[in-house]
Amino acid sequence: MVETGPLDPSRGGGGRIDRVDDDEAGLFALVDQVRRIRALTTGGLFDTDLDPLTAQLREVADRLEAASASTERRQAVTWSTGDYVTNCPVVGRSNVLAPPIAFDILDDGTLRGEVTLGLEYQGPPACVHGGMVALLFDVVLGRANFHAGATGMTVYLDVDYRSPTPVLEPIVVTGRQVRVEGRKIWAQGAIHAGDRLCATAEGMFVEPGGLLLENRRRLAGG
Numbered sequence: 001m002v003e004t005g006p007l008d009p010s011r012g013g014g015g016r017i018d019r020v021d022d023d024e025a026g027l028f029a030l031v032d033q034v035r036r037i038r039a040l041t042t043g044g045l046f047d048t049d050l051d052p053l054t055a056q057l058r059e060v061a062d063r064l065e066a067a068s069a070s071t072e073r074r075q076a077v078t079w080s081t082g083d084y085v086t087n088c089p090v091v092g093r094s095n096v097l098a099p100p101i102a103f104d105i106l107d108d109g110t111l112r113g114e115v116t117l118g119l120e121y122q123g124p125p126a127c128v129h130g131g132m133v134a135l136l137f138d139v140v141l142g143r144a145n146f147h148a149g150a151t152g153m154t155v156y157l158d159v160d161y162r163s164p165t166p167v168l169e170p171i172v173v174t175g176r177q178v179r180v181e182g183r184k185i186w187a188q189g190a191i192h193a194g195d196r197l198c199a200t201a202e203g204m205f206v207e208p209g210g211l212l213l214e215n216r217r218r219l220a221g222g
């Protein structure tokens, strides 16, 4: 079982990180509306005829599809500098899958973010899906590594589910880098609901050498 040391859910303060506010193209605003729909359709009980709404949404989807760049060009954009963060499935404001969470960085390098997850993230009744808990950890540990200056791909992620992580209630997600040895990096994290410890995690990350550069070049068509 992972011992997470002094990761303290109550500590506030620190500066916000990874926050990109430039929304010249209006994409964040559009994605916010899709997120509202995504949240409302889980469970999906409506006191109205859905057919006209479905027709309207189909028209919007058709217009976006006709105006969209190719998947290949969009994938290249997601790997251009800075855009990985806005497209990340946890923090990314352009990604409808993301809640999204905003992390603050504390003086000791710990990342801390508060979020209330909706029904779309539910696994067992009233609990966040375990896979989503692992995703939260993978991202908070990865961002903590990035902000500590040594970053890598996840090679293992050990999650201890200690008590249910609730949906529809605020939770606090924390993570920090604990050790670096050459290309190998270790980080630990915790999720709390109030004072209750819900889950802890330890991850090991390996700096991937030329792999990501090669992928980027290929995706950019070079």
Ligand SMILES: CCCCCCCCCC(=O)SCCNC(=O)CCNC(=O)[C@H](O)C(C)(C)COP(=O)(O)OP(=O)(O)OC[C@H]1O[C@@H](n2cnc3c(N)ncnc32)[C@H](O)[C@@H]1OP(=O)(O)O
Pocket (backbone or CB within 6 Å): 138, 142, 151, 152, 153, 154, 155, 156, 183, 184, 204, 206, 207, 208, 209, 211, 212
């Ligand atoms: C710069 C990164 C930016 C990342 C941005 C976002 C990432 C978001 C987080 C993710 O989703 S990452 C996606 C999930 N992870 C993967 O797909 C990683 C799959 N693994 C790999 O592609 C390769 O393992 C990797 C490129 C990371 C490393 O391969 P290498 O061939 O360069 O390294 P190698 O296999 O030699 O391992 C290096 C060291 O780590 C050790 N190691 C590797 N995997 C391990 C493991 N699972 N457990 C324990 N140790 C492990 C390995 O024994 C070795 O130790 P020694 O140097 O002491 O010999």
